[in-house]
Every structure is written in structure tokens, then in C-alpha cells.
Amino acid sequence: MTTSHDSVEPVELRWWQRFVAIGDSFTEGMVDADPRREGEYVGWADRLANRLARRNGEADVPFGYANLAIRGRLIDAVLEEQLPPALQLTPDLVSLSAGGNDVLRPKVSLPEVMAKLEEATTEIRATGADVVLVTAPDVSLTPLVNRVHPRMVEYTAHLWGIAQRTGSYVVDIYTLAALRDPRMWGGDRIHLSSEGHARVAAQAAWTLGLEPDLRDWREPLEALPPLSRFESVRANREWIAAHLRPWIRRRLRGESSGDGRSAKRPDVLPLEVWREPVSPTDSSTDDTV
Secondary structure, eight states, X not given: OOOOGGGSOOOOOOOOOXXXXXXXXXXXXXXXXXXXXXXXXXXXXXXXXXXXXXXXXXXXXXXXXXXXXXXXXXXHHIIXXXXXXXXXXXXXXXXXXXXXXXXXSSSOOHHHHHHHHHHHHHHHHHTTOEEEEEOOOOOTTSTTGGXXXXXXXXXXXXXXXXXXXXXXXXXXXXXXXXXXXXXXXXXXXXXXXXHHHHHHXXXXXXXXXXXXXXXXXXXXXXXXXXXXXHHHHHHHHHHIIIIIHHHHHHHHHTXXXXXXXXXXXXXXXXXXXXXXXXXXXXXXXXXOO
């Protein structure tokens, strides 16, 4: 018996025309810097929207896209600030990824977070729109960040149940082995790099039944030589100074990286389609969580 993705029958292809993405920094696109617009990010959701727009354009089917996601948002903020305006845009496809910032808090009730996520998913599905959910990643091999790995596992288990009960799509990045490479992540070890976002976008496109832009998105990069103990200690110390301590200071001050920010694409509008994925850029110096 083969377990290759290529042997699996594709899902029934649908023609979505109004895609709205809601969530936090993961869906906003950090730290996948947009080479066309200074200070802006692309991200997996924009890349997926580009793939959908190109497919629709080739068939002369209208397509519009909005991205309401804002970095730093907890699940309550996502559902209170983004869900109502998202539904007002009358989407037929919604990506909902929230709870990641809650998972990083010292104390959190995952069952409560996932109950809120399920309620929101049910509300969206009641409108007739399809919903795209995203699992947590496997961070078991990520130094220091791997302390929240058990929560990521619990989040993913709950999410599959939500999807099954609501008839939603699941972009399974937990089992996407290519993401276990540190080069798929920014310097903060929390946000995806441009390469990582491109891989997630390809997984999302495949989940929806489309041919991904990256045909080898499941294939890991060529292995890096292992770090020495000294190099590992130095890298961890640098990460603590550059990323963890600023994050802790914001938490103590009650600040969020998304304070004062608004959605980058608040309305469903046609997308400026690019023929190939936006070139990966080195955006690993951003320390925003």
C-alpha cells in the first residue's frame, strides 16, 4: 500500500470567488517581507489567494480577496474584531487561524480556546461559506520554543475534531515534515520565513484541490551540518536577547505588537496576480510576535 500524496484522489474542486482571511501574525504574513511594498508582508494566505485568483482568472471567473488578520491578536480579539466584518463581506471561503498567541501565554485553557474556535467555525459555516482551518506546527525540534510543544499537539487534536464536526478543510502543517527545518522559520523561531509561508500556501492549495505553485513543497531542504554545542548555546542566547526578552517586556507592559494596526486588506478586492510566487526574502530580523 502506498502512502504517497500523489496516489490520493483530489477533493472536489470548487470555484470560490470571495476569500476572506482572519487571524493573527501567521495569517498577516510575518515575517514574509513583501519586496514590492516596504514594511508589508505577503504570507501563506496572500499566496493562496494569488493561486486562487490565477485559477479563476484563467477561467474568466471573478475573484476577490480580503485579509483582516492583525499580528498579536488573541482569539477573543480575532473573533470580536475580525469575524463580524468578515461575515459582512459575504465570503464563500474563510480561512480562520487563531489561538496561537493564547498558546504562548503562561496560562491558557486549550479546551476554552478551541470551544471558541469551534463556535466561530460553526457560525461561518452557517452562512454557507467554506472554512479553512490550520493545525499547529510541530515544534518539537525547535530549541526553547519546544516547551509549548504539548500545547501544539493538543491544539491540533482539537482542531481535527472541529473540522470533522463542521465539515471544514484542514491545512495540516503539523505533519508537513519540510517545516521542521529551521530555515522555514524567521529568526524569532515563531514566525515562518518566506520559504515556510510558500510551503504552507502550497499545502493549503493542495488541500483545496488545486495544483500547488511549488511542486516539491513536501520535500525537505538539503540537511544542514549539525551545530556544535558552543554554537547552539550562542544561538539560544542571541535568540533570548533579540526576541524573547522584548516579547516578555511587551507582555509585562500589557502591550501587543499589533497595537494601533489595522487590516492590510480590509475589503474584498481583486488581487494583483503574480505569475510566480513572490521571491523569498531574508526577513528573519523582525522580532515582532
